[in-house]
Amino acid sequence: MTSTNSFLGIPVIGDISEGEKRPKQRPIEDLAPLMQAVLDDPTIVEFGWAQYTPYFNDGDPCVFGVRGEIWVRTVTDEDVEDTYDLEVDRYGGHPSLGKKDRTWNRETSSYDEKPYEGPDEARYERCQALNAAIEGGEFLDVLLNAFGDHAEVTVKKDGIEVGSYSHD
Numbered sequence: 720m721t722s723t724n725s726f727l728g729i730p731v732i733g734d735i736s737e738g739e740k741r742p743k744q745r746p747i748e749d750l751a752p753l754m755q756a757v758l759d760d761p762t763i764v765e766f767g768w769a770q771y772t773p774y775f776n777d778g779d780p781c782v783f784g785v786r787g788e789i790w791v792r793t794v795t796d797e798d799v800e801d802t803y804d805l806e807v808d809r810y811g812g813h814p815s816l817g818k819k820d821r822t823w824n825r826e827t828s829s830y831d832e833k834p835y836e837g838p839d840e841a842r843y844e845r846c847q848a849l850n851a852a853i854e855g856g857e858f859l860d861v862l863l864n865a866f867g868d869h870a871e872v873t874v875k876k877d878g879i880e881v882g883s884y885s886h887d
Contacts, residue, residue, distance in 0.1 A: 739780055742856040747865075750858050753849045757791075758876055760842055762815070766791040767873040768853055769884045770862055783863055786886070789850045791816060817843045 724731050757763055767790055772783040793815035817837015821830040837843060852858060866872050871884040 739782055741859065744860045745857045747861045750852055750861060753852050754874065756845045757849050758874070760845065762793045762795070762839070762842065764792045764794055765873055765875045766849070767871065769871050770866065771869040771884055771886055773886070783859060783868060784856060785854050785862065789853055791846050816846055
């Protein structure tokens, strides 16, 4: 689009390609209570996620983001070595967090969510709220500034570990 705007009082003339539309960014203060609610749960040992900018995206722009859902490890899962098998899944779940199944309703062209199944619905909802915040894109600036690009983040009650995340 041709623009005759100004930037810092300096006229800008020319064709400006609009960048990617992304959610309005929110401050760290909005993320803090969601993380603290999960950290305060005595059953949750740790949680984390991977964040990076893809190197290639099948012709689409390569944009920084959180890739996949957060994972959560609880005390009932301590004997499981691969915590990524314990990903928070809105409709699948795992035994320590529970689940909410859903089925496709052809008449309404939408999903019907089933009642929660599991040991603690409040814990499940706290984890889902944190997942929605981290995965939703509204805290990308906060996450990038705090943990960097190509990072694997693990949050524990006594600290946050950041490792390099390798991806294709």
